[in-house]
Every structure is written in structure tokens, then in C-alpha cells.
Amino acid sequence: MNRLPALLLLSYVASCLCTGDSFGTAPLGLPDLKLLTVQNETIRTTDLRGDIVFLDLWKLACVPCDEMRSSAARLNPQFGARGVRFLAINEDDTPAAWKKFLWLNPSPQIEVQDQGHQVRNALVATELPAVFLIDRLGQVRWRHVGWTSDSEREAAQQLEGLLREPPARPKS
Numbered sequence: 196m197n198r199l200p201a202l203l204l205l206s207y208v209a210s211c212l213c214t215g216d217s218f219g220t221a222p223l224g225l226p227d228l229k230l231l232t233v234q235n236e237t238i239r240t241t242d243l244r245g246d247i248v249f250l251d252l253w254k255l256a257c258v259p260c261d262e263m264r265s266s267a268a269r270l271n272p273q274f275g276a277r278g279v280r281f282l283a284i285n286e287d288d289t290p291a292a293w294k295k296f297l298w299l300n301p302s303p304q305i306e307v308q309d310q311g312h313q314v315r316n317a318l319v320a321t322e323l324p325a326v327f328l329i330d331r332l333g334q335v336r337w338r339h340v341g342w343t344s345d346s347e348r349e350a351a352q353q354l355e356g357l358l359r360e361p362p363a364r365p366k367s
Contacts, residue, residue, distance in 0.1 A: 223335045225250075225327075226317050230284065230307040233297050238307060240314075241333070243280055247357045248329040249350070250282045252309075252320050255296055259342040263324040264302070266347035271303045274354050284309050286323060328353050331362060 225248075227241045251267055253260035264283070271281050281304040285293045293308055309315065318327055318335065328337040328350070337353040339346055 223318065225314075225329050225333050225335065228313045228317065230309055230314070233294060233306040233308075238305065243282070243329070244333045245331055245362075246278060246280045247274075247331060247354065248280045248282055248327075249274070249354065250284065250314070250327045250329055251304075252284050252286055252315055252318075252323055252325040254285060254287045254323055255292060257323055260324040263326060263342040263346070266342070266350065267304060268302065270347065270351060270354070273351075274358075275303065277358055279354060279358070281305065282307065284314050286310075286312065286315060326350060328357060330357055330360070 225240050225243075227239060230238050230240070232238055249267065249270065251263055253264060267281055267283065275281060283302060283304040283306050285306070285308045287310070288296075288308070290308060290310075297306055314320075315325075318325070318338070320327075320338075320340065322340050324340075324342050326337075326339045326342075326346075327335050330336045336357060337350075339349065
């Protein structure tokens with residue numbers, strides 16, 4: 196069996212993930228997942244449909260994750276007031292360490308934990324931090340792995356573009 200087509204596809208997907216590019220005309224959808232918030236409430240990812248979502252995957256002891264969380268905190272007032280939902284998903288940390296961190300560092304985002312890596316696996320996130328901008332239909336429209344000084348500006352530009360799109364039509 197010729198494995199070259201599969202290797203080329205894998206190479207393309209990996210390059211998209213590393214550069215913040217989308218997959219072209221067939222965006223990846225966010226599946227229906229249940230996650231536990233810091234307040235011990237269950238949130239379903241499908242409950243976010245109809246809203247634009249800034250979804251970030253992070254963990255403690257990750258310097259780029261700290262930088263990304265600071266950027267999200269700066270973007271939240273500007274875009275949250277315009278209807279963007281900010282969902283921060285902690286990976287790998289114990290619930291006690293995660294809750295202590297959030298108690299010491301309050302956040303305006305919806306904070307959830309995903310120790311089972313449901314979201315990371317569904318969105319094919321290879322490294323942390325990873326940010327995904329999800330449109331009103333639940334489709335991933337932008338992804339960014341890692342975080343640099345330009346990342347916040349790029350995320351803001353992408354959010355502006357998503358906000359210019361017409362609202363999703365209600366399901367009939």
C-alpha cells in the first residue's frame with residue numbers, strides 16, 4: 196500500500212497547526228463534549244453554538260500559556276462585550292492545583308478542566324498553549340499553537356473578521 200498520500204496529508208495538517216492556518220474550505224467542528232467548570236458545573240460544548248468562542252488549552256508551569264492567558268484577559272473586555280465567549284481549558288494539572296491557581300488568579304473566562312484530553316484530542320492540539328477560534332456554527336476557523344508577541348494581534352484580527360460575519364441562522 197502506498198503511504199505517500201497519507202504522509203502528505205499528515206504533513207499538511209501539521210503545518211496548518213503550527214502556523215495558525217485553517218484547513219481550507221472544510222473547517223474542523225467542535226464535537227459535543229461535557230466539561231466540568233471550576234464551580235463544579237457541567238458545560239457542553241454544543242451550548243456555545245451561536246456564539247463565537249475563543250477556546251484556549253493551557254496548563255500550569257507553561258510560560259507561553261501564561262502569556263496566552265494574559266492576552267486572553269486583555270482581549271476579553273473588548274470582545275466579550277461584543278458577544279465572544281472565552282473558554283479556558285486546563286490540561287494535565289490536578290483539580291486541587293488548578294482550583295488553587297484560579298483562586299489566586301481570578302479569570303473572566305469560563306474555566307474548565309479536561310484531564311481526559313477530550314478537547315485536545317478532538318481538535319488535534321499537539322502542543323500547549325493552543326488557541327482555537329470557533330465560529331457561531333461550531334466550526335474551528337483559526338488555530339494557533341504556541342504564543343508570541345504577535346499572537347494577540349493575530350487573534351484580535353481573526354475575532355474582528357468573525358464578528359463581521361452574519362449571525363448563524365436558528366435551526367428549524
